[in-house]
Amino acid sequence: MFVPLAQSLVFGLLVGALYGLAAVGLSLVFGVTKFLNVAHGELLMLGGYASFWAFTLRGVDPFLTLPLTMVFLLVIGVVLYKLLFAHMVKLTEEAKIQNTLLVGFGLSLILQNVALRLWTADTRGITTSYSRMAFTFLGVRFPIVRVASLGIALIALFALDLFLRRTYTGKALRATVENWEAATLMGIDIQRVYLLSFVMGAALAGAAGCLVSVGYSIDPGMGMSWTLKGLIVMVLGGLGSFMGTFVGGIVLGVTESATGYFLTLTYREVVGLVLFILVLVFRPQGLFGTKER
Amino acid sequence: MGRKQVIFIALLIAILVLLPVVVKKDNIINLALLVLLYICLASSWNILGGYTGQTNLGHAAFFGLGALSTRFLWMSGWSLLPSVLAGGLLAVAFALLIGIPAFRLRGVYFAIGTLALAQILYITVGNVFSDISSLRPQDLATYQLVPRYYFFLVLALLITGTTYLLVNSKLGLGMMAVREEEEAAESLGVSALKHKLLALSISAFFAGLSGGAFAYYHVGYYPRFPFSPEWTFDSMMMVYIGGAGTIIGPIIGALFFVVVRELLALKLVELHLIVFGILFILVVLFLPGGFVEAWKKMQAAFARRSKERGVKVSFQTTDD
Numbered sequence: 001m002f003v004p005l006a007q008s009l010v011f012g013l014l015v016g017a018l019y020g021l022a023a024v025g026l027s028l029v030f031g032v033t034k035f036l037n038v039a040h041g042e043l044l045m046l047g048g049y050a051s052f053w054a055f056t057l058r059g060v061d062p063f064l065t066l067p068l069t070m071v072f073l074l075v076i077g078v079v080l081y082k083l084l085f086a087h088m089v090k091l092t093e094e095a096k097i098q099n100t101l102l103v104g105f106g107l108s109l110i111l112q113n114v115a116l117r118l119w120t121a122d123t124r125g126i127t128t129s130y131s132r133m134a135f136t137f138l139g140v141r142f143p144i145v146r147v148a149s150l151g152i153a154l155i156a157l158f159a160l161d162l163f164l165r166r167t168y169t170g171k172a173l174r175a176t177v178e179n180w181e182a183a184t185l186m187g188i189d190i191q192r193v194y195l196l197s198f199v200m201g202a203a204l205a206g207a208a209g210c211l212v213s214v215g216y217s218i219d220p221g222m223g224m225s226w227t228l229k230g231l232i233v234m235v236l237g238g239l240g241s242f243m244g245t246f247v248g249g250i251v252l253g254v255t256e257s258a259t260g261y262f263l264t265l266t267y268r269e270v271v272g273l274v275l276f277i278l279v280l281v282f283r284p285q286g287l288f289g290t291k292e293r
Numbered sequence: 294m295g296r297k298q299v300i301f302i303a304l305l306i307a308i309l310v311l312l313p314v315v316v317k318k319d320n321i322i323n324l325a326l327l328v329l330l331y332i333c334l335a336s337s338w339n340i341l342g343g344y345t346g347q348t349n350l351g352h353a354a355f356f357g358l359g360a361l362s363t364r365f366l367w368m369s370g371w372s373l374l375p376s377v378l379a380g381g382l383l384a385v386a387f388a389l390l391i392g393i394p395a396f397r398l399r400g401v402y403f404a405i406g407t408l409a410l411a412q413i414l415y416i417t418v419g420n421v422f423s424d425i426s427s428l429r430p431q432d433l434a435t436y437q438l439v440p441r442y443y444f445f446l447v448l449a450l451l452i453t454g455t456t457y458l459l460v461n462s463k464l465g466l467g468m469m470a471v472r473e474e475e476e477a478a479e480s481l482g483v484s485a486l487k488h489k490l491l492a493l494s495i496s497a498f499f500a501g502l503s504g505g506a507f508a509y510y511h512v513g514y515y516p517r518f519p520f521s522p523e524w525t526f527d528s529m530m531m532v533y534i535g536g537a538g539t540i541i542g543p544i545i546g547a548l549f550f551v552v553v554r555e556l557l558a559l560k561l562v563e564l565h566l567i568v569f570g571i572l573f574i575l576v577v578l579f580l581p582g583g584f585v586e587a588w589k590k591m592q593a594a595f596a597r598r599s600k601e602r603g604v605k606v607s608f609q610t611t612d613d
Contacts, residue, residue: 084574102348102573105526106530109566113566117564224522280398
């Protein structure tokens with residue numbers, strides 16, 4: 001009884017870290033720019049394929065390509081921002097959310113089908129020489145790849161936190177979250193802040209995608225389910241707190257695996273969505289957020 | 294409506310009615326039927342999404358519920374029309390059930406909330422009804438495409454006609470007021486919640502009926518298929534590309550969608566979705582009124598140019 005339950009909860013925790021990482025990127029972009037980029041899951045997919053091909057064609061270890069994948073997604077982020085999202089900076093907040101949702105949706109359709117065309121619908125994953133290695137604690141298995149992913153997700157989170165708290169640019173970002181009009185009056189270049197947060201979100205998606213391709217699997221259609229997970233976690237955690245978002249990811253992962261354990265695996269996806277709607281209706285500020293004003 | 298428009302519409306309806314009489318090829322009738330199906334879906338989405346300004350990403354849920362219940366009732370011996378009607382009513386019941394909590398969510402949260410709801414239904418229906426749903430042997434033996442085509446034609450006319458009446462009524466004006474500026478509408482005594490719920494119910498009712506027609510039309514499919522998010526996304530794209538918040542927009546969008554898809558499907562299966570994705574983005578960014586707006590702009594530019602020329606001519610004559 002204990003070991004199988006603990007095992008599934010541990011797996012939930014480990015995958016939850018990746019949900020958290022995906023959601024932190026989404027939430028960073030949404031918090032600063034009010035862009036709801038629903039193509040975030042597709043950016044994650046691109047990151048996954050980048051490290052998959054680097055490993056398959058060149059034999060480069062996925063943990064080594066992680067920074068490269070992030071840079072790659074950063075460049076894609078710049079292109080997408082300049083091409084599409086820069087047009088929507090000046091809209092009112094509500095129109096901005098609405099239009100970025102629609103543009104992001106169109107973008108996800110394009111990226112998904114381009115990926116399908118280039119790389120077929122096959123499910124892929126990276127199998128390294130150490131992929132099957134795991135250590136056991138109290139009878140519970142901890143696959144080292146997934147534990148390493150949790151560690152990397154935490155490092156990325158702390159680096160982000162440090163950047164936002166300690167650097168001038170980070171403070172500019174946080175100021176924009178608080179009140180963009182006041183931030184502009186203080187001489188903060190809002191266009192630069194928007195661009196920066198957008199590409200940082202893309203880079204985080206790239207990192208998450210890379211980790212997903214090592215510990216789990218990727219396919220061209222994975223984007224929507226990852227975007228939904230990101231949205232669920234973003235709402236669970238509440239806006240404005242990246243730690244809350246990350247914890248929200250772990251809550252979602254553990255809830256999913258507990259559902260898989262106590263009910264059936266087929267309802268794993270449903271429970272997150274139900275939780276999401278309940279939180280939206282009854283606690284819009286998120287489980288860990290505080291009410292505005 | 295001007296006299297020209299009435300004649301044009303009457304002519305169009307006559308062509309659609311006569312189509313199966315003139316054309317005997319099943320694949321052409323099937324294509325026309327698909328256009329009508331998408332007109333039904335897009336036009337019903339447009340009532341809430343285009344006229345009332347609430348982006349519903351869960352339209353497939355209503356379509357699916359209509360298909361599911363119609364198929365079930367029809368197969369268990371009910372006659373067709375009551376089954377389809379029941380499908381529409383079930384969709385409305387579901388819409389009302391979710392509408393009140395969903396409309397507590399503003400703007401984007403409504404969109405994501407409805408998407409989540411539709412996904413819940415999609416997965417759950419797939420789990421509960423995992424077997425393929427096929428027509429009974431006696432239905433298969435007598436299966437004919439033409440009555441299905443007329444069924445969809447009547448439905449498309451019903452939805453378009455209702456939209457026309459609605460838009461020109463007080464209710465329709467209230468819906469558009471809510472879309473433009475909710476606070477202002479409320480301050481003038483237009484209840485936003487009432488108008489949104491009404492638009493959602495009408496939209497869901499028609500989507501449910503379309504689902505019923507789909508259950509009547511389709512020979513064999515997995516029960517979760519009509520719940521698939523593509524139905525929502527395709528409808529939404531058709532509405533935007535054609536022209537959101539217009540009557541003709543979804544019709545043009547649906548026709549364009551099916552024709553382009555058929556043309557491109559010969560070459561590459563996925564290509565049409567890439568094309569639609571690009572067009573959709575371009576419309577959202579640069580041409581919020583879709584094809585309808587583009588057409589109006591072109592007409593206006595044309596009228597201006599001929600006017601300018603007219604002025605020039607008269608100027609020259611007076612000069613002489």
